[in-house]
Amino acid sequence: MLPQLDTTQINSDLMLHRSIMAIMAACLAAVVTLCILQGEPWRLHWPEERLTTYRTLFYALAIITFPLTNLIRYIQVRLCQTMPGDKPAKRRYLTPVIVSLVLVENIGWLGVALFLLGDGLNTLSIFAGLAALGFILYRPKPSEYLSIVDALARKDDA
Template identity: 50%
Template sequence: MKIENSELSPHWFVVGIMLLALMVYLFICHQFGHALQDPLPEDRRIFIRSVFYAIAIVVFPITNLIRHIQLRLNQTIPGNKSAKSRYLLTVVVSMMLVEGVGVLGFVMFMLGDDFNTLYIFTGLAVLGLYLYRPKFAEYAQIVDALSDEDEKFRQ
């Protein structure tokens, strides 16, 4: 079965929206940040920041595991959903999980942290968007598995 690159356009649109959201967080913080900040005492911010860093560290392997499971389920679960819609759900879930890391940076900035923390969390989120971007090879595997299943069903 011939697969076109344009089939992944909605998937890349999701990535673009997530990247745009990260840029909006940065814009808001640079334009209105200090007026919107509600600083917490330093010791409470350090504790919250540490918890957020731990969450960010855990999000990446969990996202990888969830994505792996979803990719296998996309290939094996029977049903009449297309490969495109199955893979789109996988991409959306992955993007939402790593976008949450960027939100943690935004929250820390609003709690009184400086731009450095915001940039670290935003950078981690951008890294996640890159790592879990739509990949043609993954999509092709789903298409192949579903077409093999259709052939078995027809016989």
């Protein structure tokens, strides 16, 4: 028999996961805000040709990061369902959440790096927006968590 969790229990189990996501998003937002308000003295103003090369490379990295993060998260969730051990589901699910959030947060940091190298606010905003999109796409999801809980319950019954 599979365990039945109510919404309150699921929200309670995912509280740490959501708190970590909120802290990571707030830290990135604080750095972006700091760059916008007080970043001018720290900027290096590299030549445009050099910036274009880095901008192109960083955009390619950002584009590659989204499907790669999705693949890594999918694999990690499946591993959480099948790996032996006695860790509870909420602790197992913490790893895929943190790994995927770190990967998408790095997209925002690419924008900060470009801004500090001399690129404009537009680039900083685009990369910060992509990171925000990543935080939304790869947030802790009750359906993934419940799939781990169900798989572990079936494994215990077997």
